[in-house]
Amino acid sequence: MRWRHGWVFHPGAAMDDTNALMGQRKAKLDSLRARGIDPFRNRFTPTEGCGEARARYAEGREVALAGRITAHRDMGKSMFLDLKDQSGRIQIYAQKNVLGDESFEVFRHLDLGDFMGVRGTMFMTRMGEISVKVQSFVILAKALRPPPEKWHGLADTETRYRQRYLDLMANDEVKRTFLLRSAVLREVRQFLHARGFVEVETPMMQAIPGGAAAQPFVTHHNALGCDVYLRIALELYLKRLLVGGLDRVFELGRNFRNEGISRRHNPEFTMLEAYQAYGDYETMMELVESMVCHVAQAVLGTLHIEHKDAQGNVTRTIRLDRPWRRVPYKTLVRDKAGPDWFEVAPAERRRRAVALGAEIAAEYADFEVTQAVFEKLIEPTLIDPVFVTHAPKELIPLAKTSADDPSTVDVFECCINGQEIAPAYSEQNDPLEQRERLEHQAGGEPQKIDEDFLVALEHGMPPAGGMGLGIDRLCMMLLGQDSIRDVILFPQLKPKPSSGA
RNA sequence: GCCUCGGUAGCUCAAUUGGCAGAGCAGUUGACUCUUAAUCAAUUGGUUGUGGGUUCGAGUCCCUCCCGGGGUACCA
Numbered sequence: 001m002r003w004r005h006g007w008v009f010h011p012g013a014a015m016d017d018t019n020a021l022m023g024q025r026k027a028k029l030d031s032l033r034a035r036g037i038d039p040f041r042n043r044f045t046p047t048e049g050c051g052e053a054r055a056r057y058a059e060g061r062e063v064a065l066a067g068r069i070t071a072h073r074d075m076g077k078s079m080f081l082d083l084k085d086q087s088g089r090i091q092i093y094a095q096k097n098v099l100g101d102e103s104f105e106v107f108r109h110l111d112l113g114d115f116m117g118v119r120g121t122m123f124m125t126r127m128g129e130i131s132v133k134v135q136s137f138v139i140l141a142k143a144l145r146p147p148p149e150k151w152h153g154l155a156d157t158e159t160r161y162r163q164r165y166l167d168l169m170a171n172d173e174v175k176r177t178f179l180l181r182s183a184v185l186r187e188v189r190q191f192l193h194a195r196g197f198v199e200v201e202t203p204m205m206q207a208i209p210g211g212a213a214a215q216p217f218v219t220h221h222n223a224l225g226c227d228v229y230l231r232i233a234l235e236l237y238l239k240r241l242l243v244g245g246l247d248r249v250f251e252l253g254r255n256f257r258n259e260g261i262s263r264r265h266n267p268e269f270t271m272l273e274a275y276q277a278y279g280d281y282e283t284m285m286e287l288v289e290s291m292v293c294h295v296a297q298a299v300l301g302t303l304h305i306e307h308k309d310a311q312g313n314v315t316r317t318i319r320l321d322r323p324w325r326r327v328p329y330k331t332l333v334r335d336k337a338g339p340d341w342f343e344v345a346p347a348e349r350r351r352r353a354v355a356l357g358a359e360i361a362a363e364y365a366d367f368e369v370t371q372a373v374f375e376k377l378i379e380p381t382l383i384d385p386v387f388v389t390h391a392p393k394e395l396i397p398l399a400k401t402s403a404d405d406p407s408t409v410d411v412f413e414c415c416i417n418g419q420e421i422a423p424a425y426s427e428q429n430d431p432l433e434q435r436e437r438l439e440h441q442a443g444g445e446p447q448k449i450d451e452d453f454l455v456a457l458e459h460g461m462p463p464a465g466g467m468g469l470g471i472d473r474l475c476m477m478l479l480g481q482d483s484i485r486d487v488i489l490f491p492q493l494k495p496k497p498s499s500g501a
Numbered sequence: 502g503c504c505u506c507g508g509u510a511g512c513u514c515a516a517u518u519g520g521c522a523g524a525g526c527a528g529u530u531g532a533c534u535c536u537u538a539a540u541c542a543a544u545u546g547g548u549u550g551u552g553g554g555u556u557c558g559a560g561u562c563c564c565u566c567c568c569g570g571g572g573u574a575c576c577a
Contacts, residue, residue: 012554018512019511019546020528020529020545020546021527021528021546022511023512024528024529025528046542061535071537071538073537073539073540074533074536074539075533075534075535075536075539076532076534077534078533078534078535078536079531079534079536080535080536080537080539082537091536091537093534093535093536095534096534097534111527111528112527112528123535124549125535125536125537126535126536127535127536127537129535129536129537132534135521144513146511146512146527147511147512148511148513148527149511149513149525149526149527150512150513150526150527150538151512151513151525151526151538152512152514152525153513154512154513155510155512155513155514156508156513156569157569157570158508158568158569159512159569159570161569162569166512170512210576210577211577213576213577214576214577215575215576232577233577259574259575259576260502260574260575260576261570262571262572262576263570265576290545299504323509359573359574361574395577396577397577398577413577420577425577429502442551466575483570483571493568494567494568494569495534495567496567496568496569
């Protein structure tokens with residue numbers, strides 16, 4: 001069967017009711033309907049969440065609870081179920097002599113994974129488990145597929161990423177991670193709002209993708225009859241807003257880069273960029289430091305973050321205690337590669353870099369050799385936060401030159417957990433110098449120059465500090481995840497149309 | 502892109518040198534009205550990712566392709 005847009009529709013993908021387990025569940029669904037019960041047509045208003053009910057236990061208290069059935073223990077004429085919603089889990093207890101023969105028979109149509117609502121009274125079992133004695137119940141939704149295994153959870157990484165709902169259902173720690181990610185975003189916003197920053201939304205579809213040097217995704221607008229690009233950075237539009245008089249702006253949103261996928265890279269990722277008029281990169285240092293500490297304290301309640309391996313052993317501890325170290329780029333390089341690193345001949349630098357274990361491609365320029373030493377040998381060792389300042393001018397064409405060392409620019413790269421987390425600049429606001437650098441970057445292709453942005457600068461942009469912060473990497477650091485895929489709900493995977501997903 | 506490891510029942514995992522593809526959970530049937538990884542008895546369930554090859558015989562060895570993990574390259 002051919003679908004409209006040219007991709008092939010695989011009937012086996014979603015409709016493999018050849019599976020015996022599904023067949024049994026469908027038979028139960030039919031049996032319910034034959035009894036006049038449609039398990040997809042009920043509204044139910046719980047008095048509280050399952051976990052909340054447990055926390056507010058009172059013998060004999062009447063409650064109405066709804067959730068998914070996650071376990072059952074069948075005693076014949078009575079049955080225990082575990083009911084789970086976002087707030088937690090509670091045990092419910094159904095008895096044949098309370099519900100009656102007919103109703104108890106309906107109750108037995110329930111399977112693991114089904115949604116139900118119960119009304120009843122709370123009691124404590126002999127084993128001390130807070131439970132609800134069911135007076136009445138209603139089936140809220142039947143699950144036609146069985147849930148993952150109850151004890152080991154869902155382990156297959158591919159299924160976990162492709163069918164994240166199963167991962168969330170089966171693995172509580174995964175759900176916790178994503179709830180915490182949501183809290184991180186909330187606290188970032190709250191912090192910036194408290195400092196008078198205005199949240200804005202700028203175009204994701206751009207005629208000229210600027211603000212970074214990454215490969216963009218291309219798409220096409222039919223009515224306009226032109227190609228547009230998915231944005232690779234937020235920068236150029238936020239600076240237009242500085243020109244317009246929004247002195248403190250930020251945007252928290254998705255960037256798209258058409259590049260390799262790895263443990264640290266997803267093609268779409270969440271970026272925070274914030275600009276503060278009349279500030280500079282040192283203003284942004286204070287901002288980043290305060291913000292990350294605020295988020296850690298608010299979300300985790302601590303500034304000491306432990307990362308653990310699969311066995312639960314602590315593999316590293318990140319200490320966010322202030323003040324954070326501030327070190328010039330060249331100092332770090334000299335400490336690693338020798339105090340005379342910047343004095344020796346380029347060929348000698350190349351030789352030493354290889355001796356230190358950095359892979360140096362033949363076409364690397366001299367500054368790229370140094371950068372390779374930094375990226376491969378120094379950055380991975382920066383676990384506690386460090387502001388790496390005064391980067392070489394060649395690396396960052398869009399920042400202001402340092403007054404005290406004209407070969408460097410007024411920027412920092414904040415490294416935590418062995419990764420770049422947040423770069424910040426004293427933003428370039430000289431329209432002539434900016435034009436020169438953009439033209440250089442465009443390499444003789446004038447269609448790559450965002451002329452409207454340059455016009456905006458010519459109207460005058462206030463001096464400003466600007467920063468970007470990779471939210472996904474921040475979450476990896478704060479939540480102890482080694483892979484970006486474990487902090488993104490639906491990470492990019494290659495389509496697999498023939499799978500069961 | 503390259504290197505490397507992996508893909509076995511719905512889920513979690515076994516399978517010795519190439520020799521009958523197995524267990525737990527879930528499911529089904531039965532017993533049990535305070536269990537909680539409930540228990541006990543019986544039982545269903547497989548195109549071993551795909552396609553090919555070697556062999557009397559392939560989950561296992563060889564080749565192809567697909568998907569995934571890790572590394573590497575690319576990458577503000």
